[in-house]
Every structure is written in structure tokens, then in C-alpha cells.
Amino acid sequence: MISGLSEKKKLAKKTDAAIEAFKTERLRWVLGISQVGLKVDEQKYKAVSSKIMKDEIDRQMIMGEMKEKGPRTIKELSEATKLNTKEVLRHIIALRKIGIVSEAGEKEGGYLYKASE
Amino acid sequence: MSESAVTMKSAGLVVGAGVAGIEAAIKLADQGFTVYLVEKNPSIGGRMAQLSRVFPELDCASNVLTPRMIEAGKHPNVRMLPYSEVKDIRREGDIFKVRILKKPRFVDENRCTGCGVCAQHCPVEIANDFDERIGVRNAIYIPFPNAVPQVYTIDKEHCLRCGLCQNVCMSKAVDFQQRPETIEVEVGAIIIASGFNPFDPRKYEEYSFSRYDNVITGLTLERLLSLSGPTGGHVLRLSDGKIPRKIAFIQCVSPENPKSGKMYCSEVCCMYATKQAELLKELIQGADITIYHAESLRSDEGLEEYYKKARTEYGIKYSKAKITEVVEKPTHNLLIRASTGEAGKLVENEVDMVVLSTGLVPSANDFVDALRLKLDDGGFFEAVDSDSISVQTSTEGVFVVGAAEGPKDIAKSVKQADAAALKASAYLRQLGEVKTTPTRRP
Numbered sequence: 001m002i003s004g005l006s007e008k009k010k011l012a013k014k015t016d017a018a019i020e021a022f023k024t025e026r027l028r029w030v031l032g033i034s035q036v037g038l039k040v041d042e043q044k045y046k047a048v049s050s051k052i053m054k055d056e057i058d059r060q061m062i063m064g065e066m067k068e069k070g071p072r073t074i075k076e077l078s079e080a081t082k083l084n085t086k087e088v089l090r091h092i093i094a095l096r097k098i099g100i101v102s103e104a105g106e107k108e109g110g111y112l113y114k115a116s117e
Numbered sequence: 118m119s120e121s122a123v124t125m126k127s128a129g130l131v132v133g134a135g136v137a138g139i140e141a142a143i144k145l146a147d148q149g150f151t152v153y154l155v156e157k158n159p160s161i162g163g164r165m166a167q168l169s170r171v172f173p174e175l176d177c178a179s180n181v182l183t184p185r186m187i188e189a190g191k192h193p194n195v196r197m198l199p200y201s202e203v204k205d206i207r208r209e210g211d212i213f214k215v216r217i218l219k220k221p222r223f224v225d226e227n228r229c230t231g232c233g234v235c236a237q238h239c240p241v242e243i244a245n246d247f248d249e250r251i252g253v254r255n256a257i258y259i260p261f262p263n264a265v266p267q268v269y270t271i272d273k274e275h276c277l278r279c280g281l282c283q284n285v286c287m288s289k290a291v292d293f294q295q296r297p298e299t300i301e302v303e304v305g306a307i308i309i310a311s312g313f314n315p316f317d318p319r320k321y322e323e324y325s326f327s328r329y330d331n332v333i334t335g336l337t338l339e340r341l342l343s344l345s346g347p348t349g350g351h352v353l354r355l356s357d358g359k360i361p362r363k364i365a366f367i368q369c370v371s372p373e374n375p376k377s378g379k380m381y382c383s384e385v386c387c388m389y390a391t392k393q394a395e396l397l398k399e400l401i402q403g404a405d406i407t408i409y410h411a412e413s414l415r416s417d418e419g420l421e422e423y424y425k426k427a428r429t430e431y432g433i434k435y436s437k438a439k440i441t442e443v444v445e446k447p448t449h450n451l452l453i454r455a456s457t458g459e460a461g462k463l464v465e466n467e468v469d470m471v472v473l474s475t476g477l478v479p480s481a482n483d484f485v486d487a488l489r490l491k492l493d494d495g496g497f498f499e500a501v502d503s504d505s506i507s508v509q510t511s512t513e514g515v516f517v518v519g520a521a522e523g524p525k526d527i528a529k530s531v532k533q534a535d536a537a538a539l540k541a542s543a544y545l546r547q548l549g550e551v552k553t554t555p556t557r558r559p
Contacts, residue, residue, distance in 0.1 A: 026240045029281065044277050052240055074358030085357035086330065092358070093347050094242060094253045103351060110359050111351055 017060035027056045059091050071104040071112035130304040135163020137519025137530040138310030139189045144538030146194035156199045160264035169342035172388045186265040206487050215302050221295035223271035228290035231267030235282035249337040252347030257282045305548045306514045306541040313477035313520035318370045325443040330356040332471045356449040361469035366390045368410035371476025383476030384524040387415045390474045394433045411439040477524040488512050497523045508537040
């Protein structure tokens, strides 16, 4: 029963992340592109659009985790989101670059990251 | 006197705008000559722009380089040609006729203000080569924050032509119609400053580079150490973000000289590995660092003192050993196997991260035939004069500086650049006097 509950909770988290992701300009652009009718390179678009969608949802999960629980390490974020540590690090580096994530000390041999919005 | 003669006797070409090319261009331009400074990348700055702090005083590389980059950009006699490539050089008498291809940025250099709003809206995200692919950039980008010129470039290969950047650019600088442009110039002297590339360590399979995330090159470590780098100067493992405490450096990761069967000495790896080890010691509490070197450490003037300081003040360990294998454990830690001493005693060491001190290989050997230049065994341009700082190639009017002439550190590169600018200006002056006489070769 307990595991069922936690599964539901995880699903809810993922749904929340997806909703947040669909609010971002990157995703709105990906979905809206065919309607706007810009001359986009179809093949390139197909190749990148699914990656952009997955990235944005994963990043919202990471951001959600930090907003809810405070500063987290890569390892903790990986455990919470089920993304591997290398993936989480890639997202953290990208989020850091646009200035919405920053370091917040160290814990258990890793850097802590916080949402700095 | 014809106009081309005027241009010729008062103009020089510098190929490559790294620290040596920038220095040579400024010094030659200071003498009153017009200098075309050609750089293939979107920004000038070269390899030095990628470095964190530089040997031996640990000065911040960008504090040293950025003012020089800006000076080159502003110099009234320097015609900067970034994102351009020299395609052809023909010698006609004393004149070099140079054809330069200016690659399309798809951004108007005169309109772009470098505000960066375009990149904020670009949906494409790819690995940034400038950050040794740890960091990311968009399809419209500047390679690094202090880039000169502060002009964005669209990477055609990854751009989707969605037009978002065009829509948000207040200066109307985005121009998808831009075409390559050919520029022809005539110069009297050429300074080659095409620099180096780091050696690709995949050649030595025993080091397991590109197989394991935590085996990195010295240049990647520079990007991790850099305050303006992708991690803001926080050194971490690329596999899991863990802070590495136990770190091993492997020296002499250079190409092999077929004649001697030994590695080419990169001339700089002993120094930069020691420098990086010191920086890591300052940054990471309790860091345990071993520098493995198969060959003897370089012993130029002052270096013994430098190693001594690293040993005694920083507690950095040096071990003369040949690494035979690097194996990853399930924890992403790396097990190093090495043979030491004459007896070839085998030792093992488990570390968090391995840094390969890669050597320097030439980045270009173009125009060897056109300019009748000589290359040395390592493929670097050969300087033939016997001066203490040699920069003269086997062709009159052509000089070579920096790592294009052979592996060397920044200080030596700058000294060569100064010497070449002096020699090139003397050569151009003498050429100008010759030109005023009616004798002109066909």
C-alpha cells in the first residue's frame, strides 16, 4: 500500500514538473512551431524537439525538488528524480548558466545546489 | 607609386589571434603598419582564453589577456578579421597576395550589441567546445563572456531557422541571408601564430580517455577551475558531481617521436600540472595529489625550486612511474596501475579523478608549399635564424611565433611575438625603401 502511495506521489511530481515545463518558452515554442508556420528545418526539428521536451520536464523536476526541499546535492537530486547523476549534472550546468541555480555549500563530498529565482 | 605598393610596404598579416598573434599584431601596428589579424574562431583570444590561472604567479589568465584582446580590437591600425580563414597566399615579387574568407555569422557585426537576448530565446542547446564540452551554449552564441568582438554567431549546423532570435533582436542584427565574403589583401610581411591543439589522448588506450568520465585532460580541468567556466570554478567529477579528493596526474601524454621512440616533450606539462595541483590543493580541503611522470621532470632554470615548493608547501607528490592501465570501479573511482623504478615494481592507486597532461600538437600546417616553409619532426613551423629568440622562417618576410613554432609557455610566446613584430617592421621598412626605386620585379 505504502509503495502504491509513493508511486502516486512520484507521478504527481512528474505531472507537476510537466505542467511547469509547458509554461516555459522553450516548450511553448516546440509545440507552437507548426501553427506559427515558420520555415523550420523539419528533420532537425524532429530530432531536437523530443529532447527539448524531455530536458524541460526533467529540469522542472530538479527545480521542484530544490524549491521544495532546499539545497540538494547531485546525488540527492538523482535519487529523487531517478535521473542518473551525469544527466542531473548536465541540467545543473545548464540551469546554472541561465542563472536560476547556484551553489550553496557542500554536503557529503558534493556541492549543494539551490534554486536562486 | 601604385596604391598596391603603398599597401604592401605598410601592411602585415598575422595568422591566428591567440596570445602570441594578438601581441605581434599590436606591436607591429604600434610601429605604424596596418595589420590584418585573421582568426578562424568567432572570438580572438585562442587557447589562453580557456585557461584559469597561469604559471608561475597564478595570475588570472583573463585579467592578463582580456585587456590585450580589447586593445587589439580598438587599435586604429589593426584590422581584425575574426571568424575568417586565410584561404590562399601567393607571392608576387616582394608582395604576398592573400585571399581571406570571412565566414557568415548570420549576425551583422556592426549592428549586434552583444546584449545576448537572442541566446536567451534560442531553443537549441548543445555542448560548448570552448568549455571542452562540459558547458552548454545555444545555436546563437558567443563562446565566452569576455569574447572580442562582442558579437553573436549563429552555428548553422545546429540552427533550426526558427527565427526566434530574429524576432527578439532589438538591433535587427540577425541576417540569415549573409553569405561568405572573400577579402583580398596585399602585405609585405606575414607572422604565423596559428598555435596548437591539445594532443588527442585516445591514442593511448591504457589511459582509458573517453571511456570513463573521470579521466579528463588538463584543458578540461582548466575549464573546471575557471571562475567564468561552466561550474564557476567548482571542480567536480563529470560522472556524478562528487568533489574529487584523490587526484592523479599522468604526464607526457604526447605524440611519440618516431625517430627516438620517446614522447615529444610538451615543454609545459610539468609546469601546468604542478600549477593545477597547487590550485586544487587550495580549492579542495584534504586533496591528495600525485603527479606520475614516466620521464624526468623538466629542469629549466627555477623549476627545481618550483617543484620543491609544490612538494613542501603544498604536499604534492611526484612519482616516477609508467602508467600501464586505468580501470574504472563501480563507484566511478579509477584504479591506476603503474610500474616504478628500475625493477619495474608494480603499484596500484585508487583515485577519484585522473588528469591527463596532454601535450601540444600543431593546429595548422597550411601554406607550407605556397610559402616554402619548413616543418620540424613534430610538424611545427621551423624558425631558421640563430638568434636567441628565433622567429625567422626559411622564407624572407615570413615569421613564426608562439606554439606554431613549437610547444612553449605563454611568456616565451609573447617574447617571440615581440621579436617577430620588431623584425617584421624592420623588414617592411627596408622593403618600402626598395619599393621607392623604379626596379620592380614582374
